[in-house]
Amino acid sequence: MLAATILALLVVMVLALVRALLGPTIYDRILAVNVFGTKTVVLIAVICFTLGKPEFLDIALVYALINFVSVVGVLRYFEFRSGSRDQGAGRHEYTPGEGGAGS
Amino acid sequence: MRYTLALFAILAFVWLANSGHYTGLLLSFGLVSVLLVMVIARRMGLIDQESQPVHLLSRLPRYYWWLFTKIVRSNIDVVINVWRGPASISPVSARIPARFHSDLGKVLYANSITLTPGTVAVDIEGDEVLVHALTAGGLEDLRGGEMEREVRALEK
Amino acid sequence: MSDLLVDGLSGLLLALGCLFMVSGAVGLLRFPDFYTRMHAAGVTDTLATFLIVCALMLQAGWSLALFKLGLILLFIFFTSPAASHALAKAAQHSPLRLEPVAEQGADEAFPEPGQGTEIAEPALEADAANADRA
Numbered sequence: 001m002l003a004a005t006i007l008a009l010l011v012v013m014v015l016a017l018v019r020a021l022l023g024p025t026i027y028d029r030i031l032a033v034n035v036f037g038t039k040t041v042v043l044i045a046v047i048c049f050t051l052g053k054p055e056f057l058d059i060a061l062v063y064a065l066i067n068f069v070s071v072v073g074v075l076r077y078f079e080f081r082s083g084s085r086d087q088g089a090g091r092h093e094y095t096p097g098e099g100g101a102g103s
Numbered sequence: 104m105r106y107t108l109a110l111f112a113i114l115a116f117v118w119l120a121n122s123g124h125y126t127g128l129l130l131s132f133g134l135v136s137v138l139l140v141m142v143i144a145r146r147m148g149l150i151d152q153e154s155q156p157v158h159l160l161s162r163l164p165r166y167y168w169w170l171f172t173k174i175v176r177s178n179i180d181v182v183i184n185v186w187r188g189p190a191s192i193s194p195v196s197a198r199i200p201a202r203f204h205s206d207l208g209k210v211l212y213a214n215s216i217t218l219t220p221g222t223v224a225v226d227i228e229g230d231e232v233l234v235h236a237l238t239a240g241g242l243e244d245l246r247g248g249e250m251e252r253e254v255r256a257l258e259k
Numbered sequence: 260m261s262d263l264l265v266d267g268l269s270g271l272l273l274a275l276g277c278l279f280m281v282s283g284a285v286g287l288l289r290f291p292d293f294y295t296r297m298h299a300a301g302v303t304d305t306l307a308t309f310l311i312v313c314a315l316m317l318q319a320g321w322s323l324a325l326f327k328l329g330l331i332l333l334f335i336f337f338t339s340p341a342a343s344h345a346l347a348k349a350a351q352h353s354p355l356r357l358e359p360v361a362e363q364g365a366d367e368a369f370p371e372p373g374q375g376t377e378i379a380e381p382a383l384e385a386d387a388a389n390a391d392r393a
Contacts, residue, residue, distance in 0.1 A: 001270040005311065008277035012303065015284035019296070027293050027350045034342055035287065035300050038335060039280075042311055045331060049315055054324035058121070061331055068338040072345050079349040120326050178306040181298055182279060185286035194295050196357045217340035220301035223294065225347040225357060235347070235357060237298040 002050045009043045026078055030071065037067035106150045107141070109157050114140055156207060159257060166257045170215055173250070177219045181237060195242050196225070196235040201251065208258040215250060269317040276310030283307060293350060294357070297343060304339040308332070 013036055020032035041064045048056030118133040119125075144150055184191050203209050213224035213232055221241045226233040236242040279302055286299025312332045319325045351357065 001273050005273050005277055008281055012280050012284040015281075015288055019287050025293055025350075025353070027346060027353065028296060031293070031297060031300055031346060032287065034346070035284070035303055038304055038308065038339070041331065041335065042308055045312065045315055045328065049318060054319070054322065054327075057324055057327040057331070061121075061327060061334070064331055064334050064338070068334075068342060071342050075345045075349045079352050117330075120323070121330075123323055174305055178279065178302055181286070181302050182282040185282050185289065185299060185302075189289060189291050189295075192290070192295060194292070196294075213344070214340045217301075217343050218305060218336070220305060221298050223297055223301070223343055223347050225344075226351060233357065235294045235297075237295055 002046060005046050006043065006050065009039055009046065013039050013043070030074060030078075033074075034067070034071045037063075037071065041067065105157065107145075110141060110144065110150060111137065162257050166253060169253055170218070173215075174219050177221045177241070180241070181220045184237060192237050193239045194235065194237060195239050196233065197242055198228075198231040199234050199242075199245055200230060201227070201232045202230050203255060204258055208254055211257065212251065212254045215254065216245065265317050269314040272310045272314035272317070276307050276314065279303070279310065280307035294347070297347065301339075301343065304335065304343075308335055 016032045016036045016039065020029045020036070023029055041060050044060040044063060045057060048054060048060070114137045115133070118137060122129060122133065141150075201209055201212050203212065209227060209232075213227060216222050216224040216232065216234060221237045222245060223235045224232050225235055234242065234245060236245070283299050283301075283303030286302065287296050290296045290299055309332065312328050316325055316328050319328060
């Protein structure tokens with residue numbers, strides 16, 4: 001059953017990659033990459049049970065953290081690159097976070 | 104003080120449970136990193152009621168259970184819509200009232216909306232949440248106010 | 260006997276998890292616009308991950324692995340809505356912007372074409388150029 005799960009995970013990751021290639025907007029691509037990353041975490045966890053090496057779970061844990069940080073980082077880049085018509089409201093809500101995470 | 108202690112307990116627990124090696128050297132590394140994180144958190148002003156809602160602790164399990172059943176139900180709905188194809192969905196977006204005592208309540212509410220598939224909280228303005236839903240039924244369900252009541256019971 | 264039960268239960272959870280996961284991925288391909296695809300991605304992120312990690316937890320038994328799996332699950336459940344919200348919020352600053360009236364999809368790119376003053380014009384053009392590039 002674990003082997004079948006790995007196969008299903010790989011199929012899902014390929015489907016996510018197809019969506020990332022098709023686009024059409026940058027946000028669709030980021031969404032697909034986010035799904036890809038989450039599935040990678042699960043894939044690592046399943047693989048570590050197939051191999052019988054529970055210490056690989058640490059890698060999955062670290063990958064979950066990195067995935068979240070990288071997705072949010074990429075999003076902030078695109079949000080503020082095209083954010084010139086942002087009129088006040090959104091900008092103000094984001095200022096405190098910017099001090100903590102930005103610099 | 105209470106929140107400082109809570110943060111210390113949580114961080115120490117995470118370190119101890121994740122490390123699995125209990126020698127003097129590694130334990131002292133753990134203490135140093137926990138203290139470092141606490142200093143950084145204090146400098147950023149993160150140690151307060153909002154980031155460590157220990158006062159909610161006793162009511163959280165009930166809410167989580169309710170949210171879990173809700174997530175299961177909406178997952179099944181979305182999967183049915185996926186297999187029926189794009190003809191079966193009717194994407195809508197609307198502002199939903201979100202009146203809570205604290206910002207924490209709003210955050211919990213918006214996060215719960217996003218966590219249940221089929222509805223996504225896009226933006227919060229004042230006492231309203233901008234919600235995008237996959238079907239009109241999902242939006243009506245939210246307007247019914249069951250989730251709002253649960254969150255309000257949680258933060259009270 | 261109880262081993263057989265645990266194995267069967269974990270196999271069942273894995274199968275269900277795979278089903279939900281593949282459904283979510285199919286939805287990611289099938290749905291017509293960005294916001295609806297986000298709902299499909301939500302399925303793979305929440306219930307499918309939960310089922311698979313629970314199946315692994317059953318196989319792990321009482322050990323350190325159980326705790327780490329729990330931590331992974333907790334972390335995915337805490338970060339997934341934050342990432343979804345950040346994505347939706349970022350899309351608000353693009354031509355995909357949603358209007359709060361109930362309407363089909365997000366085809367209304369520019370909310371107030373009538374009020375376009377000189378100050379707003381360059382920004383709108385920048386956005387349109389941006390959409391072309393994306």
